[in-house]
Amino acid sequence: MKKLTALAFVFASVFAFSQESVDQKVENLLKKMTLEEKIGQLNQYTGDNAATGPITINANKQNEIKKGLIGSMLNIMGTKYTRQYQDLAMQSRLKIPLLFGLDVIHGYKTTFPIPLAEAASWDLDAMELSARIAAVEAAASGIHWTFAPMADISRDPRWGRVMEGAGEDTYLGSKIAYARVKGFQGNLGDVNSVMACVKHFAAYGAAVGGRDYNSVDMSNRMLWETYLPPYKSALDAGAATFMNSFNDLNGIPATGNSYLLRDILKGKWNFQGFVVSDWGSIGEMVAHGYVKDNKEAALSAITAGSDMDMESNAYRYNLEQLVKENKVPVALIDDAVKRILRKKFELGLFDDPYKFCSLEREQAALNNPEHTKAARAIATKSIVLLKNERDVLPLSKGLKTIAFIGPMVKPKRDNHGFWAVDVKDVDSTYIVSQWEGLVNKVGKKTKVLYAKGCGVEDKSKEGFADALNVASQAEVIILSIGENFNKSGEAKSKSNLQLPGVQVELIKELQKTGKPIVILINAGRPLIFDWVADNMPTIVYTWWLGSEAGNAIADVLFGDYNPSGKLPMTFPRTEGQIPIYYNHFSTGRPSFNEDKNYKSAYIDLPTTPKFPFGYGLSYTTFEYSNLKLSKKTMKNNESITVSLNITNTGSVKGEEVVQLYLKDRFGSVVRPISELKDFQKITLNRGETKTIQFTIDNQKLSFYNNALEFVSEPGDFDLMVGSSSADIRLKDSFELVK
């Protein structure tokens, strides 16, 4: 014990010393800087090769870097280019290194499943690992900073950016945001780590109608209860930076929102890193109708706490004047500059501005077979088996002929999903197509026949005949359909989420053959496929799985991996049900058992979704039993241990995500009908039983009351354990007493 304390003391002093020395270095440098150079540090431009937004600036960037008027560049990647740009910064008076930022969202050269797909794995270690590998590759390519993770909760699949987040649930989203920050940042400062940037602060996922860049209007209670926790969790993991969001929140654009940035983030949460605006979001406050011009926009943003201006040119051309007019105190600018410089020091860029520019390291990191292995493993874990009614899956390896049909069989690029920034030239990036994956898997023993059938968005049925022809020769049909990769992502909101084109008609034609059909649905969001879900017995949701997509899909189809994915978002029956999410409030007229008489329901639809949150099948079955609570009443300084047994009752090894939900029966504000409060992903051999435990503590029972206090209130709680939010296997209740 004594030893530990002494050790802790040494660590604390070393930490304090190094902290102090970074702060001291920052102060010393700041003293040498002109106001113009300080403002330069707050200025970020995109490179010209891979714009990720509308470029509006025609600046002479190279010269400006040499003058010390740019602090950071985004969209410059590769050691060759980052070195060239860093060379320019080294010609500036104070030689302050540039920071290179990039949207490394789900991998860099090796791509992993899109974040929504990864969230379906419920495997936090795997998600941390994929972020780690992305960081290793990006850092080796000269990148210091990724604009990830996106911690925006969203309950609206029309919003194209659901692909980039962890779905609808606050608890799951918080855990994932934490894991991903840890993965990206590793030991920040070493050459294998990048800074994380938690985005988009705040509540971007609640854009009205799921339309990108749209307004957000919500109660403060809802903001604190549902939307803020994942950002906070990412901060608790040590996130170095935050990005603000495009939306206005209750009438104030997030970029100029002091409540969000000063009061919450930098105030109550004591965030010490820096905030970057979203692309052009400072200037966009003019279009919001919140400020008159770019100058007022700069004033609003810097006052609110946005430290770095991405692509608005608002700080660059207005802050100096605003200082002269005494509207912006230099101290405010100094604070923003210090936050940025501190990160540059912490990354070690002042010791070696080319620290991330080693060509040898780049080549090794971008060609590491361990990375592809990990990509395959997490891709298999992200696949969700939606239906397997006649046990068509897993397929036998003894099949003689398979017909592999559909518009997604042969393409490569789609498998990466949106935000795969390094994919310029598909041929030079690493992607295993679905065709290659299947053919690799079955080898020469099985004949695999191919027909496209139709294009994703085709109106023409010309290819049906060919599809029917190959189908007629096969024992099993695998049909790969969906929505193209670039139909989800930024600025990809959609009002119609049905399977596009004539794909459903192709299914109907193939169904007539009477052969078993396995449907693979590829998409970056929950799609709507009501008829298919009702009529086709075997459906696999593959999302976009990244570089190893083809191999991962084949692993699942042939049972080399037993699927374990669970939906991180509710799948609606029709667009009219949106927003639909499992943890809604209790209404005064709830509709149970489809009784809709004077009830809160749509009279033309069942009250349930098509597939609920937390849902996903396995090739085996699990039995839940023996639920025990260590006590039935608890005080708020106590906890309850919940234990239960899970048995693998099927014939193969499998993984189950055991989900724990709570319902607070009464509260000073209405409470959700159930809330995920814990989960465990466990592996069980066939016939094996494991006892697992959860702990219920006061934190799990607390919520934001109307005064925005995080409190628990005495009363009864229902406890539910199950295989999805709608498949509750065991129940009990307990009471919280004063």
Ligand code: NOJ
């Ligand atoms: C706009 C997006 O909203 C944001 O997420 C991204 O990081 C930036 N563009 C930079 O590409």
